[in-house]
Amino acid sequence: xxxxxxxxxxxxxxxxxxxxxxxxxxxxxxxxxxxxxxxxxxxxxxxxxxxxxxxxxxxxxxxxxxxxxxxxxxxxxxxxxxxxxxxxxxxxxxxxxxxxxxxxxxxxxxxxxxxxxxxxxxxxxxxxxxxxxxxxxxxxxxxxxxxxxxxxxxxxxxxxxxxxxxxxxxxxxxxxxxxxxxxxxxxxxxxxxxxxxxxxxxxxxxxxxxxxxxxxx
Amino acid sequence: xxxxxxxxxxxxxxxxxxxxxxxxxxxxxxxxxxxxxxxxxxxxxxxxxxxxxxxxxxxxxxxxxxxxxxxxxxxxxxxxxxxxxxxxxxxxxxxxxxxxxxxxxxxxxxxxxxxxxxxxxxxxxxxxxxxxxxxxxxxxxxxxxxxx
Numbered sequence: 001x002x003x004x005x006x007x008x009x010x011x012x013x014x015x016x017x018x019x020x021x022x023x024x025x026x027x028x029x030x031x032x033x034x035x036x037x038x039x040x041x042x043x044x045x046x047x048x049x050x051x052x053x054x055x056x057x058x059x060x061x062x063x064x065x066x067x068x069x070x071x072x073x074x075x076x077x078x079x080x081x082x083x084x085x086x087x088x089x090x091x092x093x094x095x096x097x098x099x100x101x102x103x104x105x106x107x108x109x110x111x112x113x114x115x116x117x118x119x120x121x122x123x124x125x126x127x128x129x130x131x132x133x134x135x136x137x138x139x140x141x142x143x144x145x146x147x148x149x150x151x152x153x154x155x156x157x158x159x160x161x162x163x164x165x166x167x168x169x170x171x172x173x174x175x176x177x178x179x180x181x182x183x184x185x186x187x188x189x190x191x192x193x194x195x196x197x198x199x200x201x202x203x204x205x206x207x208x209x210x211x212x213x214x215x216x217x
Numbered sequence: 218x219x220x221x222x223x224x225x226x227x228x229x230x231x232x233x234x235x236x237x238x239x240x241x242x243x244x245x246x247x248x249x250x251x252x253x254x255x256x257x258x259x260x261x262x263x264x265x266x267x268x269x270x271x272x273x274x275x276x277x278x279x280x281x282x283x284x285x286x287x288x289x290x291x292x293x294x295x296x297x298x299x300x301x302x303x304x305x306x307x308x309x310x311x312x313x314x315x316x317x318x319x320x321x322x323x324x325x326x327x328x329x330x331x332x333x334x335x336x337x338x339x340x341x342x343x344x345x346x347x348x349x350x351x352x353x354x355x356x357x358x359x360x361x362x363x364x365x
Contacts, residue, residue: 026345101309
C-alpha cells in the first residue's frame with residue numbers, strides 16, 4: 001500500500017516537473033522549443049549512470065557477501081539502468097535531428113553510450129542462460145563489474161575527445177528557470193526509477209520463491 | 218589470500234582490460250581515431266589530404282556564409298587556418314554564422330572542401346532570447362526556394 005502511494009506521488013511529482021519543463025521554463029534563444037527534450041534526455045542519462053553505479057556497488061557486495069539480496073538488487077538496477085540508457089539514446093537521436101541535422105553520428109559520446117547499452121543488454125541475456133542461482137550471481141557480478149568500466153568513459157567522453165555532443169552544462173551556462181526545471185525533472189525521474197527498481201526487486205524475489213517451490217516438489 | 222587457477226585467470230583478465238583502457242586513454246587513440254580534424258590539421262597534411270574522406274570541424278566564420286541556387290558556401294575556421302567549404306546539401310535549421318559545425322567530405326585539388334553532410338555542433342548554453350533577437354534561419358529560406 002505504502003509502495004503504491006510512493007509510486008503515485010512520484011508520478012504526480014513527475015507531472016509537476018513536466019509543467020516546469022513545458023510551461024515555466026522559457027524557450028531557448030537558438031533552438032526554440034526543441035531544446036525542451038533536454039528535460040527528459042538529461043535526467044534519463046543522469047539516472048541511468050546513477051543506477052548503473054548502484055548496480056556496480058551491488059555487484060561488488062554480491063561477490064563479497066555471497067548474498068541473493070544484493071544479486072537481485074544488482075539485476076534490478078541494471079534492468080532499470082538499461083531502460084533509461086535506451087530512453088536517453090532515443091531522445092538524444094530525436095533531439096539530434098533538428099539541432100545537429102542528423103539522427104545519429106559515430107562521435108565518441110554516442111558510440112560509447114551505444115556500446116554500454118549493448119553490453120548491458122548482452123549481460124541481461126546471459127543472465128537468462130545460467131540456471132544455477134549461486135553460479136549465476138557470481139558470474140553476473142563479475143561481468144557487471146567489468147562492463148561498469150564503460151560508465152566513466154561515457155561520462156568523460158565529451159571532455160577527453162572531440163565530439164559533436166556538447167560538454168556538460170552547468171548552472172552558469174543555463175537560465176535559472178531552466179536549471180530549476182532540469183533539477184525537478186531529474187528528481188522526479190529518480191523517484192520513478194526507484195519505484196521501478198523496488199518493483200523489479202520484489203518481482204525477482206517472487207520468481208525465486210516460486211522456483212524454490214518447484215524445485216522442492 | 219590463496220589464488221586458485223580460476224582466480225588467477227580472473228585477475229589476468231581484469232589486468233588485460235585495464236591495460237587496454239590505459240592504452241585507449243593515453244595511447245594512440247587521440248591521434249588515430251579523432252572524430253573530426255581542425256582546418257590546421259587538414260592543411261598540414263598537404264597533398265595527402267586531397268580526395269580523402271574526412272570530417273572537418275570548426276566555427277562558421279562571420280560574413281562568409283552565402284547561398285546561391287541551392288549551393289551553399291562558407292568558411293570553417295579554427296582561428297588559425299580557414300578552409301572554404303562548398304555543398305549542395307541543405308544546412309540544418311540551427312546553422313548560422315558563428316556556430317560550430319562539423320562537415321563530412323573531402324578536400325578538392327583547388328583547396329576547396331566539398332561537403333556531403335553538414336552537422337551543427339551546439340554549445341552547452343541555454344537561455345531565452347534577448348529582446349529583438351532572432352536566430353538566422355538560412356534553412357527556411359532554402360526550403361522555400363526549393364518549393365517554389
